[in-house]
Amino acid sequence: MTIRSSGALAAACAALALTTAWPVFAQNADLARNLAATCANCHGTNGQAKGDMKPLAGVSAEKILALWSDYKSGAQPATIMHQISKGYSDEQIKLIAAYFAAQPAAKK
Amino acid sequence: MNATLFDVSRRRMLGASAALGGLSTLGLAGCATTASGPSIGRVVVIGGGFGGTTAARYLKLWGGNVDVTLVERNTSFISCPISNLVVGGYKQMADITRGYDGLKALGVKVVQGDVSAIDASGKKVRLAGGGELPYDRLVVSPGIDFIWDQVGGLQAAVDAGSVVHSWKAGPQTVALRRQLEAMPDGGVVAIAIPKAPYRCPPGPYERACMIASYLKTAKPKSKLLVLDANPEITSKKALFEKAFADHYKGILEYKANAEIKEVSGKVAKFEFEDVRADVLNVIPPQRAGDIARSAGLVNINARWVGVNWLTMESTAAPGIHVLGDATFPAPLMPKSGHMANQHAKVAAAAIIQQLKGQAVNATPVVMNTCYSFVTARDVIHVATVHQYDAADKTFKTVPGSGGVSAAANQIEGRYALSWAQNIWDDMLAAA
Numbered sequence: 001m002t003i004r005s006s007g008a009l010a011a012a013c014a015a016l017a018l019t020t021a022w023p024v025f026a027q028n029a030d031l032a033r034n035l036a037a038t039c040a041n042c043h044g045t046n047g048q049a050k051g052d053m054k055p056l057a058g059v060s061a062e063k064i065l066a067l068w069s070d071y072k073s074g075a076q077p078a079t080i081m082h083q084i085s086k087g088y089s090d091e092q093i094k095l096i097a098a099y100f101a102a103q104p105a106a107k108k
Numbered sequence: 109m110n111a112t113l114f115d116v117s118r119r120r121m122l123g124a125s126a127a128l129g130g131l132s133t134l135g136l137a138g139c140a141t142t143a144s145g146p147s148i149g150r151v152v153v154i155g156g157g158f159g160g161t162t163a164a165r166y167l168k169l170w171g172g173n174v175d176v177t178l179v180e181r182n183t184s185f186i187s188c189p190i191s192n193l194v195v196g197g198y199k200q201m202a203d204i205t206r207g208y209d210g211l212k213a214l215g216v217k218v219v220q221g222d223v224s225a226i227d228a229s230g231k232k233v234r235l236a237g238g239g240e241l242p243y244d245r246l247v248v249s250p251g252i253d254f255i256w257d258q259v260g261g262l263q264a265a266v267d268a269g270s271v272v273h274s275w276k277a278g279p280q281t282v283a284l285r286r287q288l289e290a291m292p293d294g295g296v297v298a299i300a301i302p303k304a305p306y307r308c309p310p311g312p313y314e315r316a317c318m319i320a321s322y323l324k325t326a327k328p329k330s331k332l333l334v335l336d337a338n339p340e341i342t343s344k345k346a347l348f349e350k351a352f353a354d355h356y357k358g359i360l361e362y363k364a365n366a367e368i369k370e371v372s373g374k375v376a377k378f379e380f381e382d383v384r385a386d387v388l389n390v391i392p393p394q395r396a397g398d399i400a401r402s403a404g405l406v407n408i409n410a411r412w413v414g415v416n417w418l419t420m421e422s423t424a425a426p427g428i429h430v431l432g433d434a435t436f437p438a439p440l441m442p443k444s445g446h447m448a449n450q451h452a453k454v455a456a457a458a459i460i461q462q463l464k465g466q467a468v469n470a471t472p473v474v475m476n477t478c479y480s481f482v483t484a485r486d487v488i489h490v491a492t493v494h495q496y497d498a499a500d501k502t503f504k505t506v507p508g509s510g511g512v513s514a515a516a517n518q519i520e521g522r523y524a525l526s527w528a529q530n531i532w533d534d535m536l537a538a539a
Binding site: 030031033034035037038040041042043044045049050051052053079080083084085086087088092 | 166169170446449450453454457461469471472473474475477489491492493494495505506508509510511513517519520522523525526527529530531533534537
């Protein structure tokens with residue numbers, strides 16, 4: 001994750017860290033979830049895609065990352081994913097892949 | 109309740125209860141992740157379209173114990189995306205209509221009715237049918253309403269049924285389809301497109317294709333005039349131009365810089381000419397939905413709502429989150445159902461953290477995919493990815509990302525329908 005934190009966030013995290021035992025980067029778990037949710041419009045809620053879309057739930061992170069890299073490079077022909085894949089950072093796609101890998105496999 | 113203090117204390121209690129063998133019922137209940145514990149807050153959502161339903165669904169999915177009430181005037185959701193296929197005769201209204209039962213099953217209270225006022229200082233929503241809904245945080249996803257007075261006679265003509273807008277899916281979609289069916293072969297259909305920004309940038313051109321496709325098959329002596337107030341096609345230009353030339357030559361005539369001034373009966377008046385049509389579809393100029401305006405949320409160009417993109421809160425009224433078409437967009441951000449769904453997820457994540465007194469996500473991402481049918485089967489897309497830019501406090505598209513289809517194709521025709529199925533299920537929590 002890239003923490004391009006605003007001063008306010010850093011201050012808030014620091015304040016929390018002082019007063020509680022919270023991990024400072026507690027939002028990391030939500031970040032993966034939030035990023036993965038940007039895929040749900042096509043790939044279904046939590047990756048449970050229906051119809052002609054590829055389900056991502058329960059697919060291994062390695063497989064998602066390899067496919068992603070191939071879309072990005074153009075090695076894997078695509079209608080749209082070669083364009084969308086270039087919009088996310090490598091750190092973001094790692095979080096997304098790990099999130100979907102941890103979901104129960106899609107029922108379809 | 110002070111959410112921050114509450115959170116701190118309940119975490120301490122959890123620690124203590126774990127150490128003491130779990131004696132603290134209150135502490136454990138407060139930490140429960142199921143929907144059985146005490147509520148972390150009340151959220152009222154106004155508007156059951158792409159934005160509002162997604163917000164309600166994801167507040168439940170991610171927030172657990174959030175009281176969510178959705179207020180919507182219609183009994184069911186009718187999708188604008190895919191509605192041009194109904195206009196073309198390739199889909200039925202039932203195909204684009206979905207119920208709110210999935211949300212109800214999640215515990216969302218669905219109230220059918222209109223909102224008469226938002227009391228921002230008292231944190232209450234007043235219902236037109238009587239009664240009030242108190243809230244801790246409010247989501248307003250009102251879509252668009254029309255700026256009727258920019259086109260003389262338009263509202264009266266639409267009320268009388270001589271002109272249809274068909275830019276909100278529902279009875280207007282059916283009306284346009286029926287008028288096309290009733291028109292004799294050899295008739296003239298006209299579509300007037302307003303200046304951008306308006307809901308669904310490629311929508312008017314997709315509609316033109318769908319109407320032309322119907323005429324080509326069923327009424328080949330007819331004509332379709334596409335009269336565009338914009339200097340050129342506003343989205344997927346080269347692809348639409350190719351579709352017009354490849355499929356609808358001799359039927360579809362496109363004219364740029366044609367801004368409608370007035371309508372009278374079946375005559376549309378432009379600066380230099382009058383156009384008489386048998387079916388007149390005027391897409392009116394648009395602004396944020398009425399409730400946003402009456403609540404004082406409209407603060408940009410007297411049309412749109414400025415928002416803080418980290419939380420989707422109105423810049424006019426913190427604590428009120430505004431989604432979708434009603435917002436003044438970030439650069440290159442379209443007014444689309446897909447984008448409203450993405451806005452809603454940013455808002456839902458932020459609301460849950462705000463209710464818990466936590467810092468909100470500092471690096472949100474939203475993306476958009478829009479498929480347009482150029483024939484009954486061939487589809488073209490435009491896609492963008494928008495990353496939050498902390499320095500400029502807005503979303504920006506990622507250089508080198510996004511784009512349009514290389515050419516219209518049938519694979520994307522299948523994807524377009526699957527997109528609809530998946531996004532409707534995502535927002536409405538369908539099984």
